[in-house]
Amino acid sequence: xxKEAIRNELKDIIDPYVMEKELLGxxxxxxxxxxxxxxxxxxxxxxxxxxxxxxxxxxDDNSINQMNTVGEAIGVIEAKIAEK
Amino acid sequence: xxxxxxxxxxxxxxxxxxxxxxxxxxxxxLKNGISGIKYREDLKELKFGCQIAGTPVxxxxxxxxxxxxxxxKKVENSGVIYGCLAGIEAFKDAGFExxxxxxxxxxxxxxxxxxxxxDSFVGEKINMIDNGNTxxxxxxxxxxxxxxGASAYLNQILGFGNRIxxxxxxxxxxxxxxxLGYEYIKSGKAKRMLCGSxxxxxxxxxxxxxxxxxxxxxxxDNPTGxxxxxxxxxxxxxxAAGSGALMxxxxxxxxxxxxxxxxxxxxxxxNSGGQRNGGTMTAPNSQAVQAxxxxxxxxxxxxxxxxxxxxxxxxxxxxxxxxxxNWSEALGRSGCNFPYVNSTKxxxxxxxxxxGSVEIVASLLQMNNGFIxxxxxxxxxxxxxxxxxxxxxxxxxxRNVEVNTVIKANFGFGDVNSAIVLRKLEV
Numbered sequence: 001x002x003k004e005a006i007r008n009e010l011k012d013i014i015d016p017y018v019m020e021k022e023l024l025g026x027x028x029x030x031x032x033x034x035x036x037x038x039x040x041x042x043x044x045x046x047x048x049x050x051x052x053x054x055x056x057x058x059x060d061d062n063s064i065n066q067m068n069t070v071g072e073a074i075g076v077i078e079a080k081i082a083e084k
Numbered sequence: 085x086x087x088x089x090x091x092x093x094x095x096x097x098x099x100x101x102x103x104x105x106x107x108x109x110x111x112x113x114l115k116n117g118i119s120g121i122k123y124r125e126d127l128k129e130l131k132f133g134c135q136i137a138g139t140p141v142x143x144x145x146x147x148x149x150x151x152x153x154x155x156x157k158k159v160e161n162s163g164v165i166y167g168c169l170a171g172i173e174a175f176k177d178a179g180f181e182x183x184x185x186x187x188x189x190x191x192x193x194x195x196x197x198x199x200x201x202x203d204s205f206v207g208e209k210i211n212m213i214d215n216g217n218t219x220x221x222x223x224x225x226x227x228x229x230x231x232x233g234a235s236a237y238l239n240q241i242l243g244f245g246n247r248i249x250x251x252x253x254x255x256x257x258x259x260x261x262x263x264l265g266y267e268y269i270k271s272g273k274a275k276r277m278l279c280g281s282x283x284x285x286x287x288x289x290x291x292x293x294x295x296x297x298x299x300x301x302x303x304x305d306n307p308t309g310x311x312x313x314x315x316x317x318x319x320x321x322x323x324a325a326g327s328g329a330l331m332x333x334x335x336x337x338x339x340x341x342x343x344x345x346x347x348x349x350x351x352x353x354x355n356s357g358g359q360r361n362g363g364t365m366t367a368p369n370s371q372a373v374q375a376x377x378x379x380x381x382x383x384x385x386x387x388x389x390x391x392x393x394x395x396x397x398x399x400x401x402x403x404x405x406x407x408x409x410n411w412s413e414a415l416g417r418s419g420c421n422f423p424y425v426n427s428t429k430x431x432x433x434x435x436x437x438x439x440g441s442v443e444i445v446a447s448l449l450q451m452n453n454g455f456i457x458x459x460x461x462x463x464x465x466x467x468x469x470x471x472x473x474x475x476x477x478x479x480x481x482x483r484n485v486e487v488n489t490v491i492k493a494n495f496g497f498g499d500v501n502s503a504i505v506l507r508k509l510e511v
């Protein structure tokens with residue numbers, strides 16, 4: 001799957017959890033989910049569950065810990081899709 | 085002024101009821117005797133004896149208008165949603181605006197719930213647990229399944245810093261919540277309290293009542309005719325869901341803010357029959373019911389003759405005639421000297437813990453719009469009721485009558501009682 005397509009889909013998934021919508025307009029791979037997008041840390045678990053459902057993949061705890069930035073999250077999704 | 089002389093008034097109202105979501109829709113439905121009871125195919129498939137229920141209609145647009153996006157999109161528990169919607173409507177109606185930066189230590193919440201965690205949403209969650217998939221529950225399940233879910237989510241939006249509690253006393257919870265808030269304000273520990281109650285919709289809450297055989301089973305093909313309080317053909321209550329909320333505050337606080345005032349809370353009663361002397365887990369001790377009503381009238385310092393309207397608990401069961409007997413004896417009024425009496429449940433069914441607050445909102449609307457709403461489906465009054473009070477005190481049509489003083493009561497499983505006297509403000 002195209003990286004760009006995943007980025008757009010990820011944007012839709014995190015949208016409800018981002019209070020300051022203008023941040024989504026300039027979404028870049030280096031942005032941190034918690035520090036830059038101001039997502040409540042508890043909601044990272046919910047985002048992971050939404051991603052799992054969307055792509056029918058399983059994201060283990062170890063991988064969750066590697067998903068600090070948008071780019072890292074896309075990387076984990078790509079890797080898990082490839083493993084299917 | 086000493087603390088116990090603090091006067092407490094109602095300055096905001098909100099509601100999510102089966103026959104109307106939002107105050108203006110609810111007022112329209114009450115005035116016109118519109119029922120919110122509908123047939124439920126799912127209850128038929130589940131082999132319920134009672135296949136009709138009162139379920140509020142809440143559109144996505146209404147949720148998005150009042151709630152923060154995350155709550156509107158992600159909270160699945162209907163009891164939490166109803167409570168948040170009613171609470172925010174009451175808060176705004178009282179003249180406040182939501183401000184994410186504001187922290188208000190002078191305001192608190194008492195929001196009652198009966199079985200909030202048994203809302204229909206919980207079924208899917210329990211299946212996940214039983215199927216060994218607990219990790220998929222996400223972070224929202226615990227906060228939505230706690231009985232204090234409505235008060236907790238409400239306060240996430242409103243940012244109050246006083247007491248934030250959830251009371252639970254079965255069908256008495258709603259009126260009890262308002263009484264507890266009133267007592268806090270009178271104690272001087274809070275200036276304002278957002279009070280109400282909520283009950284979600286669904287099979288896990290209603291199933292147990294169906295098993296008790298206290299639900300109406302004879303009207304599956306005529307849903308709006310199922311709830312028949314005070315009638316000779318009452319055949320059990322119709323299960324329902326909903327939430328009502330009131331912003332109450334000290335008269336001083338209301339005057340300072342220049343808030344509009346719907347009514348003053350002038351008297352309250354809260355007690356239990358102890359499950360003695362005729363009282364059981366599910367039936368009231370009449371002596372205690374009467375003591376509760378008398379306590380509210382005494383605290384109000386009024387003559388029972390001044391009461392214009394009795395807003396009954398009146399669920400459409402065999403207990404209705406006994407309730408009228410208790411009212412009549414406690415107030416010392418009978419025959420054609422009995423006040424007007426009505427049952428909001430005739431139109432919306434019985435929303436368990438939600439009932440009291442939804443019905444207090446109805447009382448306030450009648451006081452402020454000069455009418456008494458009908459008790460629908462009561463064409464033929466129960467003979468035992470007619471032996472106690474004149475049939476014309478019950479009406480199947482709306483009446484335009486000035487209503488200055490209302491007494492409202494609710495009675496709950498566990499033999500618990502609550503009564504409240506509301507009066508137009510006299511300064």
